[in-house]
Amino acid sequence: MNVKICTETFESNKPASLATYLKYGGYEAWKKIITEKTPKSSIVEKIKNSGLRGKGGAGFLTGLKWSFIPLENKQKYLVCNSDESEPGTCKDRDILRYNPHSIIEGMLIASYAIGASVAYNYLRGEFIDEQKRVFDEALKIAYQENLVGKDILSSSVSIDIYSLIGAGAYIVGEETAMLESIEGKRGMPRIKPPFPAIKGLFGKPTIINNTETLASVPKIMRNEPDWYKNIGIGDSEGIKMFCTSGHLEKPGNYEIPLGTPFRDLLELSGGVLNKGELKAVIPGGSSVPVVKGETMLQLNMDYESISSAGSMLGSGGVIVMDHTTCMVSVLQRISRFYYAESCGQCTPCREGTGWLYKMLTNILEGKGTISDLDTLNRIASQIEGHCICALGDAAAMPVRSFLKNFWHEFEYYVDKKQSMVS
Amino acid sequence: MTNKYTIPIAIKNEIDHVRAKFPSNENKPAIIESLLILQHHNDGFVTDSIMRSLAEYLSVSEIDVLEVATFYTMINTEPVGRNVISICNNVSCMLRGSDDILKHVEKKLCVKVGQSTTDKKFFLKDEIECLAACNGAPMMQINHKNYENLTLDEVDDILDKIK
Ligand SMILES: Cc1cc2nc3c(=O)[nH]c(=O)nc-3n(C[C@H](O)[C@H](O)[C@H](O)COP(=O)(O)O)c2cc1C
Ligand code: SF4
Ligand code: FES
Numbered sequence A: 001m002n003v004k005i006c007t008e009t010f011e012s013n014k015p016a017s018l019a020t021y022l023k024y025g026g027y028e029a030w031k032k033i034i035t036e037k038t039p040k041s042s043i044v045e046k047i048k049n050s051g052l053r054g055k056g057g058a059g060f061l062t063g064l065k066w067s068f069i070p071l072e073n074k075q076k077y078l079v080c081n082s083d084e085s086e087p088g089t090c091k092d093r094d095i096l097r098y099n100p101h102s103i104i105e106g107m108l109i110a111s112y113a114i115g116a117s118v119a120y121n122y123l124r125g126e127f128i129d130e131q132k133r134v135f136d137e138a139l140k141i142a143y144q145e146n147l148v149g150k151d152i153l154s155s156s157v158s159i160d161i162y163s164l165i166g167a168g169a170y171i172v173g174e175e176t177a178m179l180e181s182i183e184g185k186r187g188m189p190r191i192k193p194p195f196p197a198i199k200g201l202f203g204k205p206t207i208i209n210n211t212e213t214l215a216s217v218p219k220i221m222r223n224e225p226d227w228y229k230n231i232g233i234g235d236s237e238g239i240k241m242f243c244t245s246g247h248l249e250k251p252g253n254y255e256i257p258l259g260t261p262f263r264d265l266l267e268l269s270g271g272v273l274n275k276g277e278l279k280a281v282i283p284g285g286s287s288v289p290v291v292k293g294e295t296m297l298q299l300n301m302d303y304e305s306i307s308s309a310g311s312m313l314g315s316g317g318v319i320v321m322d323h324t325t326c327m328v329s330v331l332q333r334i335s336r337f338y339y340a341e342s343c344g345q346c347t348p349c350r351e352g353t354g355w356l357y358k359m360l361t362n363i364l365e366g367k368g369t370i371s372d373l374d375t376l377n378r379i380a381s382q383i384e385g386h387c388i389c390a391l392g393d394a395a396a397m398p399v400r401s402f403l404k405n406f407w408h409e410f411e412y413y414v415d416k417k418q419s420m421v422s
Numbered sequence B: 001m002t003n004k005y006t007i008p009i010a011i012k013n014e015i016d017h018v019r020a021k022f023p024s025n026e027n028k029p030a031i032i033e034s035l036l037i038l039q040h041h042n043d044g045f046v047t048d049s050i051m052r053s054l055a056e057y058l059s060v061s062e063i064d065v066l067e068v069a070t071f072y073t074m075i076n077t078e079p080v081g082r083n084v085i086s087i088c089n090n091v092s093c094m095l096r097g098s099d100d101i102l103k104h105v106e107k108k109l110c111v112k113v114g115q116s117t118t119d120k121k122f123f124l125k126d127e128i129e130c131l132a133a134c135n136g137a138p139m140m141q142i143n144h145k146n147y148e149n150l151t152l153d154e155v156d157d158i159l160d161k162i163k
Helices: A017-022 A030-038 A042-052 A064-068 A093-096 A098-116 A131-144 A175-182 A212-221 A225-229 A264-267 A302-308 A327-341 A348-365 A370-383 A391-416 B009-019 B028-040 B046-056 B060-069 B092-094 B098-109 B152-161
Strands: A077-082 A118-123 A160-165 A206-210 A239-246 A252-257 A278-282 A317-322 B083-087 B122-125 B140-142 B145-147
Touching: A017 A098, A017 A131, A030 A098, A030 A212, A042 A064, A042 A098, A042 A212, A042 A225, A042 B046, A064 A098, A064 A206, A077 A098, A077 A175, A077 A212, A077 B028, A093 A098, A093 A131, A093 A212, A098 A118, A098 A131, A098 A160, A098 A206, A118 A131, A118 A175, A131 A160, A175 A206, A206 A212, A212 A239, A225 A278, A239 A264, A239 B092, A252 A264, A278 A391, A278 B092, A317 B028, A317 B092, A327 A348, A327 A391, A327 B092, A348 A370, A348 A391, A370 A391, B009 B028, B009 B046, B028 B046, B046 B060, B092 B098, B098 B122, B098 B152, B145 B152
Parallel strands: A077 A118, A077 A206, A118 A160, A239 A317, B083 B122
Antiparallel strands: A239 A252, A278 A317, B083 B140, B140 B145
8 A cells, every 4th residue: 555644745846845735635634623613522532543653652542642631721732752863763854854744734733632822843953954944944834824823714723833952862852851851951851640741841731742643643634534544454553654774775764554564664675785684673763672584574564563573663763784783783882872861860770771881892892701691681671660761671672682682692792702793 | 250251132132032932931941942052153162151141141040051051962061173073873874884984084084083173173073862864874964964875985075075
């Protein structure tokens, strides 16, 4: 099936322009909602029925999340999470620069549905040159057309959208850290509960959704929930963008129905680089467990299939590794990242990520021992589930899965003081 | 003691524009973007006196500004080279040879990552993050502009053209 949602405009001449977006039926759903004064609850219901799941990593049902917002009439906020920084993930950057109006319309519909009069799009600092410029330009035009702002198209509905820029901190992608950052503080995750839907930005009920999630909303509203529901498979309804990277001939962003065989995604990506052998795949951003190549070839790109192999669909960042890859080096690189990005609030995460990184570095330098491998596993299990946010788990899961799937390679390294592959 | 820094009117206007995005009783939210604006107009870094003036202008405490300035890696509190180079060497880029690119640039510019060249033309940032261009690996950002699918020759070309 060749359905496109977020990437629909990508091939156009001027993908980011309003004219292009209108050509694809853009803003029809929004105009219908504000002229017909569609009840908020029926929008939430529709999104629920479509089965749309969050595309930021956790895969939480979007309509269900929206329904947690208290009904009373007070200040609420919507936040679009364009912080995109999970290693291996680079889809939102393309929606921002090639289909910005879908994000704006999605933010408008979501804000209306939860009763928010203000919405923020938080972009990572490194997006300041291209993505923020394109998004801001689209937003300016949407304001000029009175699709956003005060008394939108004389409907008496008012919603303001602002874009915000981060300044370099992976942890801010975590939703409560993002709220702290918007409030002008260090990006330290908050303890939940209270959940943001009850007590979020400036203490007010807030919904945070990923860019791709929000950009999917307009077309679902236009085409009715069943249309979306029927695209995917089982509990993995709809369609998802996958960012393929690593040892591939044609790494890229591919928007495909959930449930598509991994083989097909591999083929879309041109196959393994230089006809190499598929050794391993990290299917959902660097924090999810690694899967052996031969296992991956049997899986489909949906939540259930990937989790049956002990991993997760995550953010859709599919990192492909061929037979020349040294798994010890890859794991050390991943551990360096989580160590550097830990915000330091929780002892197991702050200390544990440092130990993991240092021990792996030792092994790479030929100073590791076989008992270190057990220690790595033990430290990882002491981090997992013992922290405020999921960064701790994100640091632990790769370690456990790399050791489990490629134990012999780690053993070889500590024994021979060199990599098994080079 | 450093001299007092006076925020120019044009920058004040920019900061006011940032403030207008937030509820009028909230002063802190404008800190991050204001620091980025101020450092943009100050050779890429902010001084103590700049931070003090910002705190005063936003009616927040100095420590509020300092906390933000030290938490976010894009804000520099020390002088750096005029052109900021970030070479991503996170996992997807590593698989596509980013370590060779990094080594090559270190050698070419005679610096180690985290350092600026002596003529202050380049700052080779110690980039730990993935720069969200993984399917264009290997890649680098220079002054926030992306260069993707790099070869060593292309890196030379790009760097040689920068003023
Ligand atoms: C350490 C960490 C980093 C995260 N980074 C991002 C990110 O860059 N972008 C994103 O959308 N979600 C990120 N998330 C997930 C968010 O917390 C949140 O679940 C998501 O934005 C919700 O949107 P969704 O339901 O539409 O997926 C991160 C979570 C953690 C724990
Ligand atoms: S788990 Fe790590 S990153 Fe998350 S709050 Fe705790 S210390 Fe910070
Ligand atoms: S790993 Fe280099 S851009 Fe993502």
